[in-house]
Amino acid sequence: MIERIHTSDVEPDADEVAIAGHVHEIRDLGGLVFLIVRDREGLIQIVFKEEREPELFEAVQDVGAEDVVRVVGEPLESDQAPGGVEIAPTEYEVIDEADSPLPLEISKDIEVDLSTRLDNRALDLRKPETLAVFTLRSELITAMEEWFESEGYVDIKTPLISKGGAEGGAELFPILYYNQDAFLSQSPQLYKQMLMASGYEAVYETGTAFRAEDFATSRHVSEIAMFDVELAYIDDHDDVMDVQEESLRYALREVAENAERELDLLDVDLDVPEEDFPRITFDEALDILETEYGHFPDDPTDLDTKGEKLLGEHFEEQGHPAFFVVGYPDEKFYYMQDVPDDEIASRKFDLIYKGQELSSGGQREHDVERMVEVMEAEGVETANFEFYIEALSYGTPPHGGYGLGIDRLVQKVADLDNIKEAIMFPRDPNRLEP
Amino acid sequence: MIERIHTSDVEPDADEVAIAGHVHEIRDLGGLVFLIVRDREGLIQIVFKEEREPELFEAVQDVGAEDVVRVVGEPLESDQAPGGVEIAPTEYEVIDEADSPLPLEISKDIEVDLSTRLDNRALDLRKPETLAVFTLRSELITAMEEWFESEGYVDIKTPLISKGGAEGGAELFPILYYNQDAFLSQSPQLYKQMLMASGYEAVYETGTAFRAEDFATSRHVSEIAMFDVELAYIDDHDDVMDVQEESLRYALREVAENAERELDLLDVDLDVPEEDFPRITFDEALDILETEYGHFPDDPTDLDTKGEKLLGEHFEEQGHPAFFVVGYPDEKFYYMQDVPDDEIASRKFDLIYKGQELSSGGQREHDVERMVEVMEAEGVETANFEFYIEALSYGTPPHGGYGLGIDRLVQKVADLDNIKEAIMFPRDPNRLEP
Numbered sequence: 001m002i003e004r005i006h007t008s009d010v011e012p013d014a015d016e017v018a019i020a021g022h023v024h025e026i027r028d029l030g031g032l033v034f035l036i037v038r039d040r041e042g043l044i045q046i047v048f049k050e051e052r053e054p055e056l057f058e059a060v061q062d063v064g065a066e067d068v069v070r071v072v073g074e075p076l077e078s079d080q081a082p083g084g085v086e087i088a089p090t091e092y093e094v095i096d097e098a099d100s101p102l103p104l105e106i107s108k109d110i111e112v113d114l115s116t117r118l119d120n121r122a123l124d125l126r127k128p129e130t131l132a133v134f135t136l137r138s139e140l141i142t143a144m145e146e147w148f149e150s151e152g153y154v155d156i157k158t159p160l161i162s163k164g165g166a167e168g169g170a171e172l173f174p175i176l177y178y179n180q181d182a183f184l185s186q187s188p189q190l191y192k193q194m195l196m197a198s199g200y201e202a203v204y205e206t207g208t209a210f211r212a213e214d215f216a217t218s219r220h221v222s223e224i225a226m227f228d229v230e231l232a233y234i235d236d237h238d239d240v241m242d243v244q245e246e247s248l249r250y251a252l253r254e255v256a257e258n259a260e261r262e263l264d265l266l267d268v269d270l271d272v273p274e275e276d277f278p279r280i281t282f283d284e285a286l287d288i289l290e291t292e293y294g295h296f297p298d299d300p301t302d303l304d305t306k307g308e309k310l311l312g313e314h315f316e317e318q319g320h321p322a323f324f325v326v327g328y329p330d331e332k333f334y335y336m337q338d339v340p341d342d343e344i345a346s347r348k349f350d351l352i353y354k355g356q357e358l359s360s361g362g363q364r365e366h367d368v369e370r371m372v373e374v375m376e377a378e379g380v381e382t383a384n385f386e387f388y389i390e391a392l393s394y395g396t397p398p399h400g401g402y403g404l405g406i407d408r409l410v411q412k413v414a415d416l417d418n419i420k421e422a423i424m425f426p427r428d429p430n431r432l433e434p
Numbered sequence: 435m436i437e438r439i440h441t442s443d444v445e446p447d448a449d450e451v452a453i454a455g456h457v458h459e460i461r462d463l464g465g466l467v468f469l470i471v472r473d474r475e476g477l478i479q480i481v482f483k484e485e486r487e488p489e490l491f492e493a494v495q496d497v498g499a500e501d502v503v504r505v506v507g508e509p510l511e512s513d514q515a516p517g518g519v520e521i522a523p524t525e526y527e528v529i530d531e532a533d534s535p536l537p538l539e540i541s542k543d544i545e546v547d548l549s550t551r552l553d554n555r556a557l558d559l560r561k562p563e564t565l566a567v568f569t570l571r572s573e574l575i576t577a578m579e580e581w582f583e584s585e586g587y588v589d590i591k592t593p594l595i596s597k598g599g600a601e602g603g604a605e606l607f608p609i610l611y612y613n614q615d616a617f618l619s620q621s622p623q624l625y626k627q628m629l630m631a632s633g634y635e636a637v638y639e640t641g642t643a644f645r646a647e648d649f650a651t652s653r654h655v656s657e658i659a660m661f662d663v664e665l666a667y668i669d670d671h672d673d674v675m676d677v678q679e680e681s682l683r684y685a686l687r688e689v690a691e692n693a694e695r696e697l698d699l700l701d702v703d704l705d706v707p708e709e710d711f712p713r714i715t716f717d718e719a720l721d722i723l724e725t726e727y728g729h730f731p732d733d734p735t736d737l738d739t740k741g742e743k744l745l746g747e748h749f750e751e752q753g754h755p756a757f758f759v760v761g762y763p764d765e766k767f768y769y770m771q772d773v774p775d776d777e778i779a780s781r782k783f784d785l786i787y788k789g790q791e792l793s794s795g796g797q798r799e800h801d802v803e804r805m806v807e808v809m810e811a812e813g814v815e816t817a818n819f820e821f822y823i824e825a826l827s828y829g830t831p832p833h834g835g836y837g838l839g840i841d842r843l844v845q846k847v848a849d850l851d852n853i854k855e856a857i858m859f860p861r862d863p864n865r866l867e868p
Contacts, residue, residue: 002667002832020667022633022829040635066829096800098829122825125632134634138589145579155572157659157840159609159859160594160642161618163866173595175609175618177656178646178863184595184618186607191859194868198559199456200568201474208594208642212612222611225591233436233454368532387868391556395456395500395532398436406591425593425625429612432597434628434821 002095004070008041012077012085019044019087020070020095022126023063025107033060036082036107037069040131042261044069045081046089056092066098066106066126068223087115096198114418121425121434132262134424136255137410139262141206143254144227147247148204153229156203160210164384166190166335173212173222184210187403189335192230194391196399202231206406214429218418219305219356221407223427229361230401237337237347237363238279240400241324244278244351244359248322248404255413268415273322278315281327281345288314301329303350303357312355322353332377337363337400348421353413361402368393436529438504442475446511446519452502453478453521454529456560457497467494470476470516470541471503474565476695479515480505490526500532500540500560548852555859555868566696568858570689571844573696575640577688578661581681582638587663590637592625594644598818600624602767607646607656618644621837623769626664627798628825630833636665640840648863652852653724653739653790655841657861663795664835671771671781671797672713674834675758678785678793679711682756682838689847702849707756712749715761715779722748735763737784737791746789756787768809768819771797771834781834788846795836802827 006021021039031050036043050057063069072091078084104112104120106127116126122131145155161182165172166189173184189207195203205228213220229247234240245253252272263270280288282303289295289307292314297304303311303325315323327345332338337347348362365371366388375382382389410422420426425434438454455473462468465484470477484491497503506525520801538546538554538686540561553560579589595616599606600623607618621643629637637664647654663681668674686706690697697704714722716737723729723741726748731738737745737759749757761779766772771781784795799805802823809816816823844856854860860866 001673002669004667020831038633040633062847068829068831076649095832096830099802099827103826122628122632123828125629125634131633133692134590135588142579142583149576154569155575156568156858157642159657159861161644161657161861161866173609174609175607177607177866178648180866182866194556195559195858199472199474199565200559206640208591210595214612223593223595233438235436239435264863368533387556391868393533394536394557395502396530397454398500398529424590424629426592427595432595432611432614432616434825 001302002070006041007037007039007044007083010083010085010087011074012075014075016072016074016090017087018070018072018091023065023067023069023098025426026063026065033057035060035063035069035071037071038126038128038181040135043082043128045078045086046073047086048092050091053089059092063094064098064100065102067094068096068098068283069094098174114420118420118426118431122143125424129265130421132265133414133416133422134412136259136262136266137406137422139259140251140410141227141406143251144247145204145206146254147250148210148229151202152354153202153204153231154200155207156192156195156200158185158188158205160185160208160209171211171213171249173210186211187226189403190385190388192228192401193335193399194388196230196232196364196366197394197396201233205370209403217428219408221423221426221428222420225406225423227404227406228401229404230357230398230399232397234363234398234400235292237326237349237361237400240361240363240402241277241279241326241349241351243324244361244402244404245324248351248353249273252413266414268413270413271321273320275319276318277347277351278323279326280323282325282329283327285311285325301331308352308357309355312352316354322351325350325352332374332378334371334378334380335364338367338370338374349402351402351404353409356408356412357414358408359402359404361378361400363398363400366392366398368396436504438742440475441471441473441478441517444478444509444517444519444521446509448509450506450508451521451526452504452506452525455502455531456540457499457501457503460497460499465491467491469494469497469505471505472560472562474569477516477562479512479520480507481520482523482526487523490523493526497528498532498534499536501526501528502516502530502532516603518588534659548854552854552860552865559858563699564697564855567844567848567856568848569697570693570700570848571840571856573689573693574685574844574847575661575840577685578681579638579640580641580688581684582663585636587636587638587665588634590622590626590629590634590639592619592622592639592641594619594642605645605647607644620645621660622662623837624819626662626835627769627833628822630664630666630798630800631826631828631830636666638663643837650863653842655853655857655860655862659840659857661838661840662835663838664833665830666833668797668832671760671795671834672785673783674795674797674836675711675713675760675783678795678836678838679756679758682785683707686847700848702847704757704847707754709753711785712754712757713760713783714757716763717761719745719759727764735765742786742791743789748788750788756785757783759786766808766812768805768812768814769798771799772801772804772808783836785836786841790842790846792842792846793836793838795834797834798832798834800826820861
């Protein structure tokens with residue numbers, strides 16, 4: 001490896017050090033050149049003095065923004081420098097020159113519209129604030145996976161190319177698979193349920209889902225990072241909510257502890273929901289919306305975006321950034337647990353975090369006879385689901401699970417306006433590059 | 435949760451316990467019924483005695499293979515029972531009945547061809563040996579990710595839908611993306627390199643790659659689980675090999691320590707390569723093949739499958755299950771580091787483990803001018819790579835990386851004949867279901 005330490009590890013008055021990174025800023029004050037060099041962990045100031053190091057001073061005249069440089073030198077205490085330390089150089093080398101001008105400013109805090117940022121995403125990703133989003137994202141996913149590993153969940157990988165989709169319909173991306181028609185996966189739903197039948201008991205997957213929706217919102221993308229969970233031997237959907245609640249709390253706690261620098265950069269005061277997440281019924285949710293906000297969702301069986309947002313405000317004020325909505329009107333859907341006649345509510349739930357739905361889940365149907373009845377009543381082509389029905393027909397324990405949108409979670413944790421800011425290289429109906 | 439403990443946690447002469455699982459085996463000996471129940475952690479024997487528990491004995495007459503049952507009872511020491519303990523039942527409940535007959539035997543060790551196993555994959559996945567493959571796989575990936583987390587790598591997610599492919603050509607799956615033509619990703623190569631330009635310094639991705647190859651081998655599938663790594667500020671490809679070597683050693687060591695039960699079930703004696711992996715040149719490899727085996731690969735610039743296998747034997751005999759091949763003849767490929775004129779070898783490497791290529795990697799080209807020259811000389815349409823060339827043109831540190839085939843690694847670690855056995859629901863030119 002090229003010898004160097006991270007800028008954040010440079011201590012004033014230590015022995016000579018080597019650092020390397022991109023040139024973030026250049027300030028030329030006559031006989032004095034200040035170079036701010038950026039690496040993944042932060043910034044450091046190098047001071048080139050014509051009198052002190054005439055040769056290096058001469059060499060640094062040609063430096064350009066975003067050049068990759070390596071500097072060896074003595075770290076000195078400095079009140080003016082970022083981090084309270086600057087380097088007096090003894091060696092200076094340009095590793096790779098950057099083209100100029102830059103189509104996007106990295107060091108200056110200029111408001112640029114998202115579309116321009118995404119067009120120049122590789123440059124945009126260099127901004128310390130953007131980098132903070134993705135180190136935070138990495139921490140968040142790792143912490144979540146850690147929780148599931150420690151609870152004995154099996155890390156699974158389900159196929160992304162399939163004959164059909166779990167939800168079906170127009171939202172599927174068609175693909176030519178050798179000489180067959182196939183589709184990109186909407187969700188690992190069927191496969192994770194099959195694994196419950198197969199006795200895997202508790203599984204999770206950090207995967208990808210594809211939705212060919214035609215949208216133009218700040219909450220949708222075509223290629224979605226999903227965190228999917230399924231567990232068996234549950235009593236009902238409350239057990240699934242327990243898992244969702246505990247794992248999310250753990251992950252947020254880890255991020256709050258380990259990603260302080262990133263949260264600071266993003267100006268986020270992360271509120272870890274240490275108390276039990278409220279679990280309110282759909283009727284209670286409607287009540288709050290009506291009495292407090294005079295809001296009535298258009299669809300009387302589901303919450304709308306505005307409703308989620310208002311409920312989010314309501315619970316945030318009470319110290320609950322996260323809460324569940326349960327008790328949705330009973331609806332028939334083949335993989336949803338069919339409830340006894342005397343229960344009017346389904347066993348599904350939604351998790352709302354900071355005013356936005358983050359995950360949906362519930363208890364699944366494990367009784368194949370009931371499932372096929374619902375399929376037939378709803379006009380679902382059972383032939384398309386033969387492999388799934390068959391898999392569940394040889395003894396399946398009661399089970400449930402949920403799918404959590406990772407991109408949305410990152411969006412919410414990092415307080416980003418648009419979900420695309422939470423994705424390195426997002427895909428939408430108009431964006432297929434970079 | 436339904437109250438129960440795992441079969442592996444049942445201790446003889448403990449208090450009453452509850453277990454739940456699939457009925458693995460039924461043995462009816464007149465006034466005595468032995469039920470072997472299987473959960474994720476193992477098997478346990480329940481003994482129903484007509485004299486001792488006449489009602490439960492009556493009820494268990496209807497039990498069928500693979501029914502999901504829950505049993506409460508007293509654990510008793512038993513020499514004949516698996517694990518040295520059996521349960522004398524006080525409660526017995528069928529949670530879900532299995533259809534019969536089973537299209538595939540779970541409990542009996544009958545040789546079934548792979549195609550039948552995969553047609554009935556959800557049942558095949560119930561076999562203790564198959565389950566062992568996937569718990570081992572989960573442990574292996576988790577351990578690998580752990581190593582990279584502890585080394586400060588950023589966990590990334592690159593897009594799976596793109597305008598083109600890194601390698602290009604006929605191996606791309608076309609997809610209709612809204613009204614545009616697009617393709618499924620062959621590799622995150624371009625994106626992870628762009629992140630090196632963006633200053634992410636060290637990244638890894640547990641992802642998916644798609645290859646529309648028409649094959650019928652035991653080593654290929656169409657949807658591949660990949661473990662991709664890229665790191666910056668390297669001197670050359672040796673730094674990349676160091677990372678590959680250390681992370682693989684760590685992962686294998688963890689599996690050897692934590693997956694003993696699974697390795698036993700699979701009859702694998704896992705040999706952790708504690709010593710330095712040999713790094714031999716391509717010429718040395720050809721030499722060994724010629725002098726020891728009289729084998730000459732058809733292509734004088736690359737190893738063939740047989741050559742890899744023979745070299746694997748050669749090094750395994752010397753106590754090295756894993757080794758690198760470097761010093762391949764210099765070839766021009768746009769993302770490969772162009773070497774100085776006096777170097778005749780490229781900076782790429784292959785890792786061979788147990789006689790099979792597991793990963794390929796090398797130092798990449800970070801000089802955009804040289805890259806474009808190579809592209810033009812090789813007739814690569816630069817217009818297709820504009821976003822990538824542009825990303826790298828604003829200052830890119832020297833970097834390299836590799837892609838490791840997770841499925842192949844699991845195949846090799848678990849000693850499986852066919853790569854498809856290492857994948858829960860594999861995809862090949864003829865298999866799109868389940």
